[in-house]
Amino acid sequence: MNINGKHYRTIWVDPGNEKVIRIIDQRHLPHHFVLEDLRSLSDAITAIKDMHVRGAGLIGATAGYGMYLAALEAPSGDEFDNYLRDAGSSLKAARPTAVNCSWAVDLQLQAMKKGSATHEKISIAKSTADEIADMDAEYCRRIGEHGVKLIEEISRKKADKTVNILTHCNAGWLAFVDHGSATAPIYAAMDKGIKVHVWVDETRPRNQGAALTAWELGQHGVPHTIITDNAGGHLMQKGLVDLVLVGSDRTTHTGDVANKIGTYLKALAAKDNGIPFYVALPSSTIDWEIEDGIKNIPIEERGGEEVKYIEGLCEGFIKKVLLAPDNSPAANYAFDVTPSRLVSGLITERGICRPDKKSILGLFPEKKRRDG
């Protein structure tokens, strides 16, 4: 998508030096636009762990390029494979909830088996990382194509009046390589001339909604309004929301959706007010193993200081301010799980389906196991 009129992806190989991966360091948005060079596995792990990059798709793409950087720095010979296996474990541990991380690492380990000499494996790692990134962008584009039909239908029912969409966190193009998941149908609707307006949950504690979603929607000219995470229920009661559209960090093949903390509360409110609640996700986000998302998806706990302190722009500088008594403890769960019964449907790159095993496997029949 465009930034100041120039097209960007969120991650790419430096055209001048293909041993360098470039990313947008999203910690500085919306106030400053900063690019960062990743030159080592360690850089990639830090970028994922400290959230220079975030979002399911982009974490996957960064893990893919992280494995390529690991291959570049690995000792050749017998130790190469061990080094890459360890690199994969470290990348997987950087953000435990994001299934795309594991998915990209495993894809790389599998692909590199096809090479024998070190230089072959490096070359495979590079092309696999590129493929992961390209596939992410293409899948998001297709999610937009499928999801826009929901918005078109609501627009028709409302006689072309503005369709109000509520979203939580950033499942925008900044969370992927391009297009975004939850935002892809919105951008597609804009392109078709459908009137849309987006309620942007600020998404505490890291404010990805206020900082990132509002910024990228603004860059694309999408009408939007920032709200606190507390406000969505009231807006739904008052008929001011037509559709809830969120992304996912991991969705079980049974339809339970792990997404940014607070998503579950919006799903409850949507259900209580008869408002459709859709989750947009590329299939790389689907967990084909776990059956019960609430019981079995690990939920990352982050430091309490992310709740007690917040960063923002003050007199031209990014400042961190304390919001609470210094000696009060804080807890910081990063995700929650919305049970499938609260989800109207999943928007994938292959189409829209109901959030249950049968419908999901209907779209992805190659995932059917012999035992199932």
Added chain:
Amino acid sequence: MNINGKHYRTIWVDPGNEKVIRIIDQRHLPHHFVLEDLRSLSDAITAIKDMHVRGAGLIGATAGYGMYLAALEAPSGDEFDNYLRDAGSSLKAARPTAVNCSWAVDLQLQAMKKGSATHEKISIAKSTADEIADMDAEYCRRIGEHGVKLIEEISRKKADKTVNILTHCNAGWLAFVDHGSATAPIYAAMDKGIKVHVWVDETRPRNQGAALTAWELGQHGVPHTIITDNAGGHLMQKGLVDLVLVGSDRTTHTGDVANKIGTYLKALAAKDNGIPFYVALPSSTIDWEIEDGIKNIPIEERGGEEVKYIEGLCEGFIKKVLLAPDNSPAANYAFDVTPSRLVSGLITERGICRPDKKSILGLFPEKKRRDG
């Protein structure tokens, strides 16, 4: 309650000059403890409107003293009553959702009718304001007496293990004259030696939970943990919440509860997880007119800058930082309404009742109308 070991109320008449009302200017908490003198009706309106004071009970008490300050400055003779009527309208308009404001103003206007000379009316206004404040403190104390029974029962069922209580916003003693509403049972439980722990919703956008509730609980030694408003649903799914206890800014006599924005989302999550959801409120908070809270309680909309900017402590100073793109709009609804079907019960100064007209009128039979 105590601050640094010294007993305070949130509002009182200056013992050295009874034409001056003193308040804690809560905008500076938790970082600095600042007292403010109110010397005019205009000071009182500003204190309410700009939230130097906030919370149902304290707004009522401040409106009571605001009417006393208005009486002190009113022209004597024929114009006195007009001045006080206008003063009442201005006070009522300062925070439209808080029913206690109207209640205190009307009580004052009624009481002053009993005086004839201006000095008599001033004297009545002073004693009525004192009575409103004393009554608020006493009612909260009784709410604690009744509400602690719920906590005792849970404690018994858990074999004296810690009772985890989630609260939203500040319905603590800082929101009243003393004791608080939602916190009164918690303080009473502490006094009885029951093990409690409070999950404190930070309560965006004004962060009354993180700034005020955490501060007052800390002062009293109540174990607590600050969480984002997004986290409550996840905690409930994981069995980490035994009881939700909130206050109210206005509750209809049919049991619909207007409280700080986001309360409705917590009520939905409590219902979904079979967790009791209780609302603690003095009867001054009950609206005896409105039947349908969701349709008919006016919801205050405040400026979007309260969402986009946040204040906190930075290097010893209170700084305001920008959280969002400067040119993105924000909306700021201050309250929402939780329908009675999601409320387990109301804790009032006369006891606990179900959130329906019959049960509420059972506790307050004097409110039964001839037509009802």
